[in-house]
Amino acid sequence: MDPGPATVGELLGGLGLHPQEVIVARNGTLVPEQAAIGGDDEIRIIRIAHGG
Amino acid sequence: MESPVGEKGVPACGICGEPAVIFQPADRRYLCGTHLVREVEDLVRATVQENALIRPGDRIAVGLSGGKDSTALLVILSRILPAWPGANLVAITVDEGIAGYRADTIRAAQSLTGRLGVEHRMVSFADIIGQDLDHLLIGREKEACTVCGILRKKALADAARTAGATVVATGHNLDDEAQSVLMNAFRGDLPRLLRTTDARTAADFLPRIKPLAAVPEKEIAAYLFVQGFFTELPECPYTKYALRAEVRTFLSDYESAHPGTMQNLVASKKTIERCCAGAPVMEPLRRCRECGDPCSGDLCQVCRLRHSL
Ligand SMILES: [Zn+2]
Ligand SMILES: [Zn+2]
Numbered sequence: 001m002d003p004g005p006a007t008v009g010e011l012l013g014g015l016g017l018h019p020q021e022v023i024v025a026r027n028g029t030l031v032p033e034q035a036a037i038g039g040d041d042e043i044r045i046i047r048i049a050h051g052g
Numbered sequence: 053m054e055s056p057v058g059e060k061g062v063p064a065c066g067i068c069g070e071p072a073v074i075f076q077p078a079d080r081r082y083l084c085g086t087h088l089v090r091e092v093e094d095l096v097r098a099t100v101q102e103n104a105l106i107r108p109g110d111r112i113a114v115g116l117s118g119g120k121d122s123t124a125l126l127v128i129l130s131r132i133l134p135a136w137p138g139a140n141l142v143a144i145t146v147d148e149g150i151a152g153y154r155a156d157t158i159r160a161a162q163s164l165t166g167r168l169g170v171e172h173r174m175v176s177f178a179d180i181i182g183q184d185l186d187h188l189l190i191g192r193e194k195e196a197c198t199v200c201g202i203l204r205k206k207a208l209a210d211a212a213r214t215a216g217a218t219v220v221a222t223g224h225n226l227d228d229e230a231q232s233v234l235m236n237a238f239r240g241d242l243p244r245l246l247r248t249t250d251a252r253t254a255a256d257f258l259p260r261i262k263p264l265a266a267v268p269e270k271e272i273a274a275y276l277f278v279q280g281f282f283t284e285l286p287e288c289p290y291t292k293y294a295l296r297a298e299v300r301t302f303l304s305d306y307e308s309a310h311p312g313t314m315q316n317l318v319a320s321k322k323t324i325e326r327c328c329a330g331a332p333v334m335e336p337l338r339r340c341r342e343c344g345d346p347c348s349g350d351l352c353q354v355c356r357l358r359h360s361l
Binding site: 018019020021023025026029030031032033034035036037038046048049050 | 060074075120268269270278286297308
């Protein structure tokens with residue numbers, strides 16, 4: 001079975017997203033793209049909309 | 053990355069060791085929420101002080117769209133302003149009249165100014181040119197960002213003058229500034245590059261300042277998120293027509309591969325400015341023959357737009 005992405009950065013890469021264009025919360029807390037993720041973690045990816 | 057992975061698989065803040073919320077690729081550094089907030093506010097304070105963007109007694113009109121940049125700008129200015137005795141803020145929201153987009157951001161702007169206790173004023177495109185943006189753009193959607201930019205600048209300047217402001221502040225960030233340098237270079241438009249400077253020079257019209265010009269866009273979003281100020285809002289429906297979107301993607305790719313690129317672009321602009329100081333690059337300011345606003349040609353952009361309708 002595919003172990004899935006080990007870090008936020010790997011997850012973003014798999015989705016074709018730039019670390020610079022999103023911020024990511026792991027279980028409600030903001031984390032850098034180097035943070036580890038596991039199967040139970042709730043990940044929220046927020047696109048940084050341009051402008052404003 | 054070289055940083056030790058700390059508690060719960062999150063790298064530690066390079067200053068205090070608490071779990072980091074952001075990685076700064078240009079400095080190869082991790083920061084926790086507390087230190088990110090402190091660094092962003094220190095950077096803005098330093099930008100304002102080094103360039104003398106604010107003077108004691110200034111009445112600063114902050115263009116508040118309700119989006120992330122202007123929200124961060126208002127929050128930060130409201131915190132650092134006590135360093136300038138007598139300086140005060142008035143937030144101005146321009147309602148372009150974009151269906152399905154503006155209502156949410158206006159609500160966000162109202163709730164923020166209420167929370168910060170800052171005076172808030174509204175001005176609409178209908179006030180300036182008699183129509184909202186959606187109607188102005190029928191059949192010319194591709195010009196959206198140009199038309200909107202011209203009118204937004206005019207609306208903000210007029211409302212700021214009416215409010216008795218001495219300076220207009222906008223939320224342009226490092227990414228915006230780097231994109232502008234690149235776009236102007238691509239167009240071969242050096243004069244425009246120098247006109248976008250945030251120096252307080254021309255006595256004729258309200259100076260425009262960009263206190264967030266050194267702060268990366270991602271840090272602004274993170275700054276708001278860690279303090280509970282971040283609201284997810286719809287993106288402007290006209291964004292897809294923007295040339296800037298193309299440059300933004302290109303620059304993001306390049307910045308990822310070569311951290312520091314955006315800072316270098318802005319530094320290049322400053323070098324050019326220094327080299328051109330006193331040189332006749334700026335076109336002489338004239339007055340629009342129809343409305344009298346300062347402009348570079350015979351007719352200002354707003355009057356030209358009015359004629360094209
Ligand atoms: Zn810290
Ligand atoms: Zn005019």
